Amino acid sequence: MSITESQVVPAGTWTVDKVHSTIGFAVKYMAGTFQGSFSDIDAELRDGTLTGSARVSSIQVKDPNLEAHLQAPDFFDAQRHPEITFASKEIRREGEKLNVEGEITIKSHTELVQIAGVITDPISDPYGGERFGLQLEATIDRTAFAINWNNPLPSGEPALANQVMLIADLQLSKQA
Amino acid sequence: MDVLGISGSLRRESHNTKLLRASGERFRERGVEFEIYGALKVVPPYDEDDDAEPGPQAAENLRSAVRAADALFFCTPEYNSSIPGQLKNAVDWLSRPVGDGALRNKTVAVVGASTGMFGAVWAQAELRKVLAAAGARVVDGEVPVGHAHTRFDERGRLIDEDIAEQLGAVVDLVVDELVPAAGEQVTA
Numbered sequence: 001m002s003i004t005e006s007q008v009v010p011a012g013t014w015t016v017d018k019v020h021s022t023i024g025f026a027v028k029y030m031a032g033t034f035q036g037s038f039s040d041i042d043a044e045l046r047d048g049t050l051t052g053s054a055r056v057s058s059i060q061v062k063d064p065n066l067e068a069h070l071q072a073p074d075f076f077d078a079q080r081h082p083e084i085t086f087a088s089k090e091i092r093r094e095g096e097k098l099n100v101e102g103e104i105t106i107k108s109h110t111e112l113v114q115i116a117g118v119i120t121d122p123i124s125d126p127y128g129g130e131r132f133g134l135q136l137e138a139t140i141d142r143t144a145f146a147i148n149w150n151n152p153l154p155s156g157e158p159a160l161a162n163q164v165m166l167i168a169d170l171q172l173s174k175q176a
Numbered sequence: 177m178d179v180l181g182i183s184g185s186l187r188r189e190s191h192n193t194k195l196l197r198a199s200g201e202r203f204r205e206r207g208v209e210f211e212i213y214g215a216l217k218v219v220p221p222y223d224e225d226d227d228a229e230p231g232p233q234a235a236e237n238l239r240s241a242v243r244a245a246d247a248l249f250f251c252t253p254e255y256n257s258s259i260p261g262q263l264k265n266a267v268d269w270l271s272r273p274v275g276d277g278a279l280r281n282k283t284v285a286v287v288g289a290s291t292g293m294f295g296a297v298w299a300q301a302e303l304r305k306v307l308a309a310a311g312a313r314v315v316d317g318e319v320p321v322g323h324a325h326t327r328f329d330e331r332g333r334l335i336d337e338d339i340a341e342q343l344g345a346v347v348d349l350v351v352d353e354l355v356p357a358a359g360e361q362v363t364a
Contacts, residue, residue: 064275068311072310073312073314074308
């Protein structure tokens, strides 16, 4: 059974602890899963609405050549589309499980996404504040956002999958 | 607006250089300055040991010319189903340093000519791929000029109207790409 969002997430304004939070992605590439993350992120829960963003220029992978390529027009086109953004439209909760519906914008293309997540209840942290955790996962089709790059394997099959998992592991601190 | 033309063929009577000149006329009709880079042949082979400050003069000249241009217009022949070596070598120089090469975010277009029937389509596709990998903004237009030796008159002027129209369409794509870029916020 679902209940309304005013009851499912903590009331008030909560902002992301950037040091202890991660927003990243995982995508099937050749024989395994390739992962990356963004170091410059923002997220906020305000009056039941979750918003977030990541700076494309802060993308982190293990190869500097690939970092440069990911920011190029072939992929995110950081010059023209410097940010990835998200805003929730509806949040539902069953126990610790969340279902979030919202709009994500990548490369200036906005799509509705369904996000599955887990929420923790607020705790008192060692810094005298309150915080809670959110783990969110959504799968998007990157080609819907005009990220179409690929390269064939020797078999002729594409090396890079179109389905990309977005992963956010967030700690949000209560604002006074 | 300045567009720099680069021919992948080095020979004097190159069909691709003729095609580049025809492209230049189209750019000038649109009020865009157009110049052909004439010193591709003297760019040395890319060697990371040589890629220092200052680098080889011929490579620095190429980089400076590309950085100064608003867009690049490539005409490439096809050698052994791919890009001529000297043209790929130029792209390699222009792709470095990683993340800050002269091609990064540069608007580029690729067309091509060959004396065979396919008009350098594979070379064009490969050139688009490597330019995009170097961070360029590759416009989505293609002009495969097959049987290139039949497409120009004795003075080197393009005489095929269909090809002239296709060429004009790619030129328009480049110009249209550049017009909104003038007012854009550049954050990278």
